[in-house]
Amino acid sequence: MSRRIEVYAGTAGHSAWFSEDRGETWLHPNSHSGMYLEARVWTFSSHPARPGVLHAGTDMGIHRWDESTTRWTPVPSPLADVWALAQSPVDPDVLYAGGRPAAVYCSEDGGASWRPFDLPGAAAFSPINQGPTRVTQILVDPVDPDVLWATIEIGGIYRSGDRGRTWEPRNEGLVSLDVHGIAVLRKPGGVRTILATTNRGLHRSDDDGGHWTFQQLDSPWQYTRAVVPRADTDRIVFLTNGNGPPGSDARLLRSTDHGDTWQPVPLPGRLNSTLWCIATHPSDPMLLFACTNLGQLFRSVDGGDQWERLPHEFGEVRALHWRMADIPPSRPPHSITVRN
Numbered sequence: 001m002s003r004r005i006e007v008y009a010g011t012a013g014h015s016a017w018f019s020e021d022r023g024e025t026w027l028h029p030n031s032h033s034g035m036y037l038e039a040r041v042w043t044f045s046s047h048p049a050r051p052g053v054l055h056a057g058t059d060m061g062i063h064r065w066d067e068s069t070t071r072w073t074p075v076p077s078p079l080a081d082v083w084a085l086a087q088s089p090v091d092p093d094v095l096y097a098g099g100r101p102a103a104v105y106c107s108e109d110g111g112a113s114w115r116p117f118d119l120p121g122a123a124a125f126s127p128i129n130q131g132p133t134r135v136t137q138i139l140v141d142p143v144d145p146d147v148l149w150a151t152i153e154i155g156g157i158y159r160s161g162d163r164g165r166t167w168e169p170r171n172e173g174l175v176s177l178d179v180h181g182i183a184v185l186r187k188p189g190g191v192r193t194i195l196a197t198t199n200r201g202l203h204r205s206d207d208d209g210g211h212w213t214f215q216q217l218d219s220p221w222q223y224t225r226a227v228v229p230r231a232d233t234d235r236i237v238f239l240t241n242g243n244g245p246p247g248s249d250a251r252l253l254r255s256t257d258h259g260d261t262w263q264p265v266p267l268p269g270r271l272n273s274t275l276w277c278i279a280t281h282p283s284d285p286m287l288l289f290a291c292t293n294l295g296q297l298f299r300s301v302d303g304g305d306q307w308e309r310l311p312h313e314f315g316e317v318r319a320l321h322w323r324m325a326d327i328p329p330s331r332p333p334h335s336i337t338v339r340n
Contacts, residue, residue, distance in 0.1 A: 010041030010319030034072030044321035045085035047092035051326040057082030075111040086138040098135025126154040151179040170209035176200040197224035232285035242274025246293040277320035
């Protein structure tokens with residue numbers, strides 16, 4: 001069994017792409033691999049205890065990639081359009097899935113069966129954007145795995161303290177319920193800060209989501225998307241910022257003090273849209289990937305100090321993920337339709 005870095009990009013209309021060389025070139029598994037070639041892929045999830053398996057949330061449900069067969073297999077679930085996936089850090093068979101319209105489900109047997117969670121007051125439709133609401137992120141609290149967080153666009157923030165059996169909204173102080181992402185930061189002395197991103201700006205909470213405070217950014221725009229601590233330390237946090245969806249300009253912001261202050265990190269060239277995703281992994285915290293909404297890709301190999309633009313450019317990227325994958329010696333090669 002060999003182990004190597006695999007990078008994944010989820011696109012809005014061209015399914016999932018893989019890179020075996022840290023983003024330099026990309027493979028597009030063909031339709032025989034089990035996923036519709038024009039699927040929209042919103043999210044990925046993997047677990048270190050299952051290095052041969054990857055899950056993807058798509059507009060055609062959940063799919064599981066198996067490195068031993070190089071195939072996607074549909075995972076039956078009650079959700080047709082899956083925007084958020086997460087796995088328990090202590091048990092890879094515990095899957096959480098969030099969908100559009102907004103709903104959250106849990107499987108404790110690797111996807112064989114599912115049960116719904118009750119999010120009180122969560123609406124399926126938003127009159128603000130005249131469309132269905134959607135779960136943008138599910139986060140297992142890194143301090144207490146019994147605590148779950150779910151962010152909804154457009155519907156606010158929900159918290160569970162008992163692994164999803166009961167939930168409550170945590171929206172006091174939010175200037176917008178159009179929530180995109182969330183991060184729980186562990187600070188010295190057992191103190192913790194929670195950051196949440198919205199269409200109208202960054203928010204922070206120092207009381208476990210009991211109250212949120214708007215945090216003004218020194219940026220031309222307040223629109224924020226992903227907030228991601230680097231895999232080796234919660235002191236260093238990355239924030240994607242831009243002038244809207246998809247937008248026409250952006251900044252990558254970084255904090256080195258647990259989100260208290262933010263500084264721009266230069267990215268090469270002119271950005272074509274709002275920065276959307278950041279991908280980090282504990283197996284190599286110095287290796288980071290970022291993308292814009294309209295498909296530009298960037299890589300850092302020094303923990304986020306310096307970035308380079310990668311040669312491939314997608315039409316639209318909605319998810320970015322990397323991991324250490326176990327590749328069986330007898331595994332058939334990727335079947336591909338496009339290689340750049």
